[in-house]
Amino acid sequence: MLAHNAITALPQGVACMTALQRLDLRSNRLQALPAALGQVSSLxxxxASENLLEALPESLGRLTSLRTLLLDKNRLRGVPAEVLRGCSxxxxxxxxxxxxxxxxxRAADGFREFNARRCARCDKQIDMQVFNPSGGFDEGADQVQWQSWAPSGQR
Structure with a gap:
């Protein structure tokens, strides 16, 4: 676990960790994720919540085993189509x-494909009588634009 460590960058060597299944980078100072992260095939x-990310590398779209991508409280203005489509x-x-x-x-290129997978998963949970503990169907983003969580001096 690398959470809460004030990390500013991940080394390119992360690509060698092909058996890694879970990577927790919460609450650091990452401004970017390395393109090499797309080679961690078992992830x-x-x-990567609560960082300073402004964009995601398209190479993340090669992560076909990726089920969960948590990016809350960053500076992201979009998600690459390669990620929405490629992460099957x-x-x-x-x-x-x-x-x-x-x-x-919803207007992003590739969202339709992602949403179909997300809805199919939720339909399966409903069919099996497994419900979301939050009591709602979360689409993954806020209704209105939100100010960055970072202090004003760090924006």
């Missing part, structure tokens, strides 16, 4: 607290 969950197992995407509204996410 199923990536939590992705069913949970959380972008709350970014300057990206749900309308913008």
């Amino acid at each position: 199923q969950e990536l939590d 197992s992705l069913a949970r995407l959380s972008l709350h607290g970014n300057p990206l509204t749900i309308e913008q996410l």
Whole structure:
């Protein structure tokens, strides 16, 4: 776990960790994720919430095992189509607290494919009588644009 460590960058050597299934990068100072992260073929969950990310590398779209991508409280204004389309197992995407509204996410190239997978997963849970503990159907982004969580001096 690398959460809460004031990390500013990940080394390119992360590509060698092909058996890694979960990567927790929450609450650091990452401004970017390395393109090499797209080579971590076993990655199923990536939590990069509460960082300073402004964009995602398109190479993340090669992560076909990725099921969960948590990116809350960053500076993201979009998600590359390669990620929405290429991550064929992705069913949970959380972008709350970014300057990206749900309308913008819905209009993004590749959202239709992602949403079909997400809805199919939720339909399966409902059919099996498994419900979301939050009591709602979360689409993954806020209704309105939200101010960055970072202090004003760091924006």
